[in-house]
Amino acid sequence: MTLLTTQNRISDLFSQKSxxxxxxxxxxxxxxxxxxxxxxxxxxxxxxxxxxxxxPYSDPVADGETIQQSNGKALENGMxxxxxxxxxxxxxxxxxxxxxxLMGYINPVLQFGVENFCRKCQEVGVDGVILPDLPxxxxxxxxxxxxxxxxxxxxxxxxxxxxxxxxxxxxEESEGFIYMVSSASITGSVKGVSDTMETYFKRIQAMxxxxxxxxxxxxxNHETFDMASQYANxxxxxxxxxxxxxxxxxxxxxxxxxxxxxxx
Amino acid sequence: MQxxxxxxxxxxxxxxxxxxxxxxxxxxxxxxxxxxxxRQNYLSIIADPGFQTEFWQLLExxxxxxxxxxxxxxxxxxxxxxxxxxxxxxxxxxxxxINNTIGQILVAQRLGKKRIVAExxxxxxxxxxxxxxxxxxxxxxxxxGSIDMExxxxxxxxxxxxxxxxxxxxxxxxxxxxxxNEAMRHWINNPVDTxxxxxxxxxxxxxxxxxxxxxxVISEEIRKQLFTKTGRETPDYVVACVGGGSNAAGAFFHYLxxxxxxxxxxxxxxxxxxxxxSAATTALGKPGVLHGSRTILMQTEDGQVTEPxxxxxxxxxxxxxxxxxxxxxxxRGDFYAITDDEALQACFELSQLEGIIPALExxxxxxALAKMNLKSEDVIVVCLSGRxxxxxxxxxxxx
Numbered sequence: 260m261t262l263l264t265t266q267n268r269i270s271d272l273f274s275q276k277s278x279x280x281x282x283x284x285x286x287x288x289x290x291x292x293x294x295x296x297x298x299x300x301x302x303x304x305x306x307x308x309x310x311x312x313x314x315p316y317s318d319p320v321a322d323g324e325t326i327q328q329s330n331g332k333a334l335e336n337g338m339x340x341x342x343x344x345x346x347x348x349x350x351x352x353x354x355x356x357x358x359x360x361l362m363g364y365i366n367p368v369l370q371f372g373v374e375n376f377c378r379k380c381q382e383v384g385v386d387g388v389i390l391p392d393l394p395x396x397x398x399x400x401x402x403x404x405x406x407x408x409x410x411x412x413x414x415x416x417x418x419x420x421x422x423x424x425x426x427x428x429x430x431e432e433s434e435g436f437i438y439m440v441s442s443a444s445i446t447g448s449v450k451g452v453s454d455t456m457e458t459y460f461k462r463i464q465a466m467x468x469x470x471x472x473x474x475x476x477x478x479x480n481h482e483t484f485d486m487a488s489q490y491a492n493x494x495x496x497x498x499x500x501x502x503x504x505x506x507x508x509x510x511x512x513x514x515x516x517x518x519x520x521x522x523x
Numbered sequence: 524m525q526x527x528x529x530x531x532x533x534x535x536x537x538x539x540x541x542x543x544x545x546x547x548x549x550x551x552x553x554x555x556x557x558x559x560x561x562r563q564n565y566l567s568i569i570a571d572p573g574f575q576t577e578f579w580q581l582l583e584x585x586x587x588x589x590x591x592x593x594x595x596x597x598x599x600x601x602x603x604x605x606x607x608x609x610x611x612x613x614x615x616x617x618x619x620x621i622n623n624t625i626g627q628i629l630v631a632q633r634l635g636k637k638r639i640v641a642e643x644x645x646x647x648x649x650x651x652x653x654x655x656x657x658x659x660x661x662x663x664x665x666x667x668g669s670i671d672m673e674x675x676x677x678x679x680x681x682x683x684x685x686x687x688x689x690x691x692x693x694x695x696x697x698x699x700x701x702x703x704n705e706a707m708r709h710w711i712n713n714p715v716d717t718x719x720x721x722x723x724x725x726x727x728x729x730x731x732x733x734x735x736x737x738x739x740v741i742s743e744e745i746r747k748q749l750f751t752k753t754g755r756e757t758p759d760y761v762v763a764c765v766g767g768g769s770n771a772a773g774a775f776f777h778y779l780x781x782x783x784x785x786x787x788x789x790x791x792x793x794x795x796x797x798x799x800x801s802a803a804t805t806a807l808g809k810p811g812v813l814h815g816s817r818t819i820l821m822q823t824e825d826g827q828v829t830e831p832x833x834x835x836x837x838x839x840x841x842x843x844x845x846x847x848x849x850x851x852x853x854x855r856g857d858f859y860a861i862t863d864d865e866a867l868q869a870c871f872e873l874s875q876l877e878g879i880i881p882a883l884e885x886x887x888x889x890x891a892l893a894k895m896n897l898k899s900e901d902v903i904v905v906c907l908s909g910r911x912x913x914x915x916x917x918x919x920x921x922x
Contacts, residue, residue, distance in 0.1 A: 316826075316827065317695065317827040317828045318695070318700065318704055318813065318814075318828050319704075320551065320704050320707045320708060320711075320814075321551040321553060321708075321711065323708070324694070327694050327695075331694075331695065334827060339825040340825060340826075341825070364812075365549060365812050366811045366812045366813065366820075366822070366826045366828070367825055367826035367827065368826070369810075369811060369812060369826065370809075370811065370822065370824065370825060370826030371825075371826065391551035391552065391553075392549045392550060392551050392812065392815070393549065394547075394548060394549060394550060394552075394555070396539075397547065397549070415552070416551065416552040416553070417552060418552055418553050418555075418556075420553075420555075420556040420557075420714050420715070421552060421555070421556065422556070425555075440552070440553060443553065443711065443712060443713070443714045443715075444553075444711065444712050445553075445708045445711050445712060
């Protein structure tokens with residue numbers, strides 16, 4: 260198999276920086292269809308390390324109410340994968356340098372065609388994807404080669420219930436980083452970080468995995484970001500940012516204010 | 524779409540949970556440990572003699588099995604063939620759903636689970652789940668679309684009387700699909716002590732296989748009863764309605780590898796296949812992934828799941844079980860799309876010809892008979908999946 264050694268912005272980022280990385284999620288086409296690139300620009304200007312763009316889906320089972328609603332609104336606005344790739348088409352030429360991940364569910368990607376999807380990701384400068392309902396074994400068997408050919412990283416999740424053997428397997432098969440789900444939960448459903456989470460964070464930290472780790476789910480303020488950063492390379496904020504966009508709008512200043520609150 | 528396995532010649536599930544191109548376990552990592560625990564244990568739990576004894580005892584003493592196989596003489600005369608009705612409507616709680624909930628609650632107990640979560644559309648599966656939870660003294664939480672809660676109020680009250688907590692699913696279209704999403708989310712949030720009793724042959728592997736096994740008692744009994752009555756175990760046709768497809772899976776199960784028995788599935792065409800208000804999945808759907816399995820799915824060009832419509836809440840689902848998707852694709856099954864009006868008419872006919880008021884879902888199976896080009900010597904078994912009491916408010920509009 261031919262490996263295309265395309266430079267990947269995610270791998271590059273982690274080779275340069277390993278502490279307190281901030282990854283912010285937002286849903287493409289929310290609050291308005293045309294907001295995707297302005298929000299991306301705002302996040303880059305505010306200094307986030309990675310951006311995760313949600314591909315809206317009608318049935319997002321791993322997500323809580325906030326992200327479900329933003330998905331629903333984005334679909335109402337007419338967002339689709341086709342439109343998202345059109346919106347992102349020129350962003351790299353226009354100065355977007357931050358690593359971009361697409362996060363979403365497998366069915367829209369299957370309908371788009373996995374190969375076509377990877378090709379478009381490469382064309383517009385998407386560096387990685389997160390597809391929670393594409394299980395590891397099916398990915399490895401059916402799609403890993405295609406992803407590799409286009410230089411697109413597939414980020415896998417682990418949870419407090421993931422067995423040590425499976426974490427080792429995921430670590431072996433991962434590139435970029437591992438997404439640590441902070442607790443047994445859907446997105447946006449936990450407030451803060453508990454002692455049991457801390458035990459889990461320490462347990463994973465002690466495993467000395469080869470991949471960097473970012474902690475997500477329940478990271479919604481400076482305190483939780485700090486705590487997650489103690490045990491991993493950084494954290495992912497999603498629902499809290501969606502709520503912020505909904506309440507405060509998408510101007511560069513409000514986005515900067517949000518990012519500053521998290522980073523403090 | 525790529526596939527992970529070679530096409531099958533048999534209709535049994537593979538170790539990875541596939542029926543031909545369909546099935547599998549497309550689940551987020553948060554659900555992996557629960558589903559894996561179930562996958563690793565369900566076959567040995569079911570095979571255990573203690574389980575078998577308790578399961579069969581409950582089916583006999585509590586559910587009221589075996590259910591009769593009834594020769595419907597007046598219906599036969601009208602259709603012009605020999606029609607037997609498998610009377611699942613006579614099961615405790617009024618439908619076949621309880622065969623599965625009995626099996627699954629015994630599995631849940633053996634996995635050490637303390638709480639049961641379930642989804643329901645029309646409320647039949649919710650009632651069957653609430654019933655077995657009461658029987659076993661387990662906590663029961665049922666998610667139901669808030670729109671379905673309004674249109675199926677008697678079943679909401681039955682579940683509450685049985686001690687279950689009924690939680691309205693307010694996301695999305697507020698019907699069965701969304702209740703299923705909410706139940707899955709609940710399971711993600713409570714992975715250790717909760718078992719999710721899925722009500723149909725849908726969901727990630729091993730659910731479709733496990734539910735089909737528990738419902739397979741239907742065809743096991745049909746074989747014996749038909750032999751007693753006619754001297755042969757195999758009819759020419761077995762007919763059942765398909766939403767997710769659990770009664771059909773049970774009625775087909777012991778005939779899957781006997782091609783002389785045609786398997787007939789009746790889907791809900793709603794106001795007509797092309798009306799934009801339909802749930803005829805095989806007519807309107809394409810391969811896709813929903814609720815953990817690859818199946819045939821009603822969806823937009825962009826892969827967003829479409830909201831189905833049927834007069835019958837139990838068939839109002841945008842997918843079908845992966846076994847049925849495989850029966851459709853391989854040509855092993857014949858699929859008919861039955862409209863609301865055809866189903867209603869069949870319900871009234873059966874009521875007045877045989878003195879049996881069937882569920883609206885079952886009306887779809889009955890209405891398929893007229894479309895099947897039957898010969899006078901044909902023997903047909905129709906799975907009478909449920910009784911019509913829950914649908915009286917709909918029927919009363921036509922009296």
